[in-house]
Amino acid sequence: MKPLTDSLPNFPEFAPGEVWLAGAGPGDPGLLTLHALHALQVADDVVHDALVDPRILRLADKEAKLIFAGKRGGRPSAQQADINELLIERARMGRRVLRLKGGDPFVFGRGGEEALALTRAGLRFRIIPGITSGLAAAALAGIPATMRQTNHAVILVAGSRAADGTSQAEWEKLARTGQPIIVYMPMANLSEIMAAFQRGGMPPDTLAAIISSSTTAQERIIETSVGMAAADAATQGVSAPAVVIVGAIAGVRQQLLANMVGWR
Structure with missing residues (x-):
């Protein structure tokens, strides 16, 4: 080279x-x-x-x-x-x-x-x-991190400590912000995270997307909801490394897919 x-x-x-x-x-x-x-x-x-x-x-x-x-x-x-x-x-x-x-x-x-x-x-x-992988995975899946019509902020958070009691309370607070959330390293604690979001007031039908192994041959993208994310991930065998994107921005993907050229 x-x-x-x-x-x-x-x-x-x-x-x-x-x-x-x-x-x-x-x-x-x-x-x-x-x-x-x-x-x-x-x-x-x-x-x-x-x-x-x-x-x-x-x-x-x-x-x-x-x-x-x-x-x-x-x-x-x-x-x-x-x-x-x-x-x-x-x-x-x-x-x-x-x-x-x-x-x-x-x-x-x-x-x-x-x-x-x-x-x-x-x-x-x-x-x-x-x-950074969370923003890249979202963009390449057709999910903009910010949209003037939906949000002027986005939250990046690590999901690896979700089972910790203090972290549980923090997830509930994040849910109350009303801002889209991109969770890094969530898979080991996905059920706990989604449950905490709902305890914080996030409706279970809030849109979500799980992106696994972004930009690789093993990439998987699941469009789901906060209430169904853990069950869908288990049913479809999605594993780490992955990010989860929660909020209205996840719904933009379906509007872009028809004309969006795939990454690979």
Whole structure:
């Protein structure tokens, strides 16, 4: 592959001993930023999450060391403190370390924690934003995050702690805002989340969409409702990784489908 710097020479230098925290987007390599692609081409180490698509990892330099540091809910995973230490250790060896995450590193990606750890270690780092998966999955499914006719705000929330008692109360409060909600990582707690929304006053017939494995060959999209989302997901065998979109914006999809060209 021709290096990007041959045609676009204004990329920042990836210096030895630096760590770049980059987002890989929702999956498809076409949604990488040019800065993320540049980093893949020059990094010595690529420390990547479970949700980084294998097609993206194949864009790394052939000499780069690929290091898996994924975290998956409910499964044995790398501990965040160990990941922080790994980044520090590799950077202190003089390596160009790319920490590559699905979506955006600062949107439910623990990139802020890693940046703080690098700061405390006195190491230089750079942030490369990525297309956050919730917004990308919605857009590519024909669901605009905002519409003047329906909403001037949208709520992004992580669903991985929904079974916690405090979080249950927070879901009920979110339901009362009347704004569309995009829930990341919801599948393990989908029943609890939808039930809490209804306790918060959200009607069970509120439109919802479940998007699984967006931009990949395994992508699934289910149009449902708050009252039926958990049952429909179970019946149709939808699993993580997924996002759930709740609110009037989910209904726009049916208006766009006839003329919308599919992602793949």
